[in-house]
Amino acid sequence: MKEPVRVERLDEATLGGLESVLRAACGMVLAPSVRPSLGTALTRAAESQGLPTADFLQRLLARDTAAVEAFIGYAVIGETYFFRHPEQLRELARLAPAHLGPFLVWSAGCASGEEPYSVAMALLAAGLTPEHIRVVGTDVSGRALERARRATYSPWSVRRIEPELEKRFLSIRPESVSVPPEVRARVEFRRHNLVTDPPPVSGAQAVFCRNVLIYFPPEVIPSILERLVRALAPGGWLFLAPAELPFAKDMGLEEREMEGMPVLRKPVPGERVSTRASRSGPLRVLSKTTSPFRRVQAPSRVAPASQGQAPVAPPAVPAARVAQAAPPSPPPQPPAGPSVSDALEQAWAAARAGQYELAEELARLAARELSPEAYLLLAMVSEGRGDVQGAVAAVRKALYLEPQLAIGHAMLVALYGRLGQPEAAERARRNALHALEGLDDEDVLRGVEAMTVGGLRRALAPGVRMGKSGAR
Incomplete structure (x- = not known):
């Protein structure tokens, strides 16, 4: 078995110093639930430089340029996947064909590149001329951009993509997924800091900056939004994550409705701003296949994000924004083995790398401490292997420990659907909605991936199809 990465246990003073380094370098502020992941980032960055952790930490706190650069590469790396928030990509695909001439899109805080490649695929599927x-795609992490340019990913990055899209746009192998040249040719990557650098483009028809703003301090967000809006052409569209929309309330943008969710448009000077809601239709893929996009919000995860998705943190639930409840902290005395949060963090990293045996072993360690999140992760690993019954059993164990775990009930909706048990799926849907009663839409739910209450409510609406491990 591959040896898990050793995690440094840092005191509050050291954690504060590392956070100061990140804030000075790229403006980021970390949610409390992801602070412990800085120990892992520190260890990995030190190893990448061939230095003992203590020596590397000394250089880092002294703001040595090379040390800071290496640390950012491990602490600010976003976990994302293809076709996240597919309803926004459908809207882009609906709007794009009406535009004459070149169609420019900026993906800000793109992490390892799945988002900009997804945008390019959506535009190609909508019938735009490739040229x-x-x-x-931009990000503050040079390491993340290197991975984006390689355009080769683990199967974890396509855990919620439709089979039609896999067949048309991606080269799928047992151990890897690669983006074909026709898509890569449409995407370029640049190093960019959202806090300090001017916009890298101008006259864009769309800007995507999703699951990024929530990791910046409130006083910094308006200036970032100003840069995003400045990059848009008049009439261009700004796509934020659902929970980030309130940040743009005073930016002078026109708000329209898309599949029950607001979207933002930069007004054309002199035009009368419309208050009418517009509803997007299904994406028409110009091929023999039908539209691959599901009409539902995809779950997203809180993890170190490049430029604005925070550092890899213990798993927590589908499409989040803001600090979320993390598993209980281990007692101060040295534990016999890895803590629950450490085991979950390492398990999630292994799952993303396609190392399912390692992920399962680590998740089982956390499950011994009766962690509901550990059982949800075990369910995802089982589902990834095609063991749907095993996934159901793991989710039910999580719900035994925490009956009001809404994400667990939502996962059962999709799993029972795959098993051809519509009555059980409907019962799970009602249970999930019941678990959400009394919660605010902007609250972040507990689970393995991060998701807001409002996002899950929309995904659970009658008639909405649930994808793998929950809502698409």
Whole structure:
């Protein structure tokens, strides 16, 4: 078995110093639930430089440029996947064909590149001429951008993509997924700091900056939004994550409705701002296949994000924004083995790398401490292997420990659907909605991936199809 990465246990003073380094370098502020992940980032960055952790930490706190650069590469790396928030990509695909000439999109805080590639695929599927498509992905982490340019991912990055899209746009192998040249040719990557650098493009028809703003301090967010809006052409569209929309309330943008969710548009000077809601239709893929996009919000995860998705943290639940409840902290005395949060963090990293045996072993360690999140992760690993019955059993164990775990009930909706048990799926849907009663839409739910209450409510609406491990 591959040896898990050793996690440094840091005192509050050291954690505060590391956070100061991140804030000075790229403006990021970490949610409390993800602070412990800085120990892992410190260890990995030190190893990448061939230095003992103590020596590397000394250089880092002294703001040595090379040390800071290496640390950012491990502490600010976003976990994302293809076709996240597919309803926004459908809207982009609906709007794009009406535009004449080149179609420019900026993907800000793109992490390892799945988002800009997804944008390019959506535009190609909508029938835009390839030569007219230009997508610019930016991030503060040079390490993340290197991975994006390689365009090779683990199967974990396509855990919620539709089979039709896999067949048309991705090269699928047992151990890897790669983006074909026709898509890569449409995307370029640049190093960019959202806090300090001017916009890298101008006149964009769309800007995506999703699951990024929530990791910046409130006083910094308006200036970042100003840069995003400045990059848009008049009439261009700004796509934020659902929980980040309130940040743009005073930016002078026009708000329209898309599948029950607001979207933001930069008004054209002199035009009368419309208050009418517009509803997008299904994406028409110009091929023999039908539209691959599901009409539902995809879950997203709180993890170190490049430029704005925070550092890899213990798993927590589908599409989040803000600090979320983490598993209980281990007691101060040295534990016999890894803590629950350490085991979950390492398990999640292994699952993302496609190392399912390692992920399962680590998740089982956490499950011994009766962690509901550990059982949800075990369910995802089982589902990834095609063991749907095993996934159901793992989710039911999580719900035994925490009956009001809404994400667990939502996962059962999808799993029972795959098993051809519509009555059980409907019962799970009602249970999930019951668990959400009395919660605010902006609250972040507990689970393995991060998701807001409002996002899950929309995904559980009658008639909405649930994808793998929950809502698409």
